Amino acid sequence: MEKVVLVTGANSGIGLALCERLLSQDSELQLCLACRNMGRAEAARSALLTSHPGAHVDLLHLDVGSVRSVLRAAQEVKTRYPRVDHLYLNAGIMPNPQIDVKAFFKGLFSSNVIHMFATAEGLLTQKDRRNSDGLQEVFATNLFGHFLLVRELEPLLCGTERSSQVVWTSSSNALRSAFSLEDLQHGSGAEPYSSSKYATDLLSLALNRHHNAQGLFSSVICPGLVMTNMTYGILPSFFWTFLMPIMWFMDVDDETSEALYGGLLELEKVIRRQITEEPDSQ
Ligand SMILES: NC(=O)C1=CN([C@@H]2O[C@H](COP(=O)(O)OP(=O)(O)OC[C@H]3O[C@@H](n4cnc5c(N)ncnc54)[C@H](OP(=O)(O)O)[C@@H]3O)[C@@H](O)[C@H]2O)C=CC1
């Protein structure tokens, strides 16, 4: 049976790259691009069909920052598909980002420099506002609209014979220090993005607690730092050309992960030898 996969914010950046990858891995799936801007959604669909002719790619109008739009879109999904196998909650915004240049240069010469580049902690603030539903826009878009979508799609995600996966695009910029239960929407702070991403991680945990028994499994991914419209909104592209080599230099993960892999293979050898040499104690 064809898998049904729905991706929010699928018309650009990470969402569109994800759709490309999904179709490369399984050309049979029914892919639904859930987007706010339908012009860009059409263009994304054409691009996907050019690289994957014959693929099944649908469009759905969804503004995750609007409660009415989420409810309408969920209703439409229920009429179109019998179930949803994979739900990628990827749409996100970071409005009016400001960099604290002083903190950046202070961090550059501190022992905290790698952490600063990896998480942007202490570097980034945003200017948020209330939307027409009376919610803080970043919270509404990055978290609450998606939460509502999951709630509405529960019948298609839970209780079916197969399990379903909900995957959130979170961030290394998810900061516990930015989140408060007393101010869920982060109306009074200057780090709504970090707060919304930390809340995303918490919500994913809670969804597992509430829905694993019904076959719904939630997880978060952090894509690292990716050049998209979001990052080009933080600094203009020529800045990134200079910064990228430094970012690669900072990225110790590949090397460390390779070293870990080698270490584990060595340990595996030792352990295997040990259990074949030692008599079974039981
Ligand atoms: N780039 C990076 O380095 C990182 C990004 N992320 C996360 O990745 C996700 C994707 O961002 P990225 O690809 O970088 O940035 P883009 O700006 O390229 O993509 C954001 C996508 O979200 C959509 N979107 C925004 N607001 C809404 C809305 N109200 N309703 C529906 N769709 C909406 C945009 O559509 P539209 O055309 O309508 O604007 C666009 O398709 C975000 O959640 C972001 O927080 C996480 C870590 C790092």
Ligand SMILES: CC(C)=CCC[C@@H](C)[C@H]1CC[C@H]2C3=C(CC[C@]12C)[C@@]1(C)CCC(=O)C[C@@H]1CC3
């Ligand atoms: C010259 C100068 C002032 C450089 C500042 C560098 C910053 C622009 C980057 C350093 C770490 C980056 C980062 C992000 C944005 C750009 C930086 C702050 C993200 C917050 C982008 C979106 C995410 O979700 C996570 C990223 C973490 C690292």
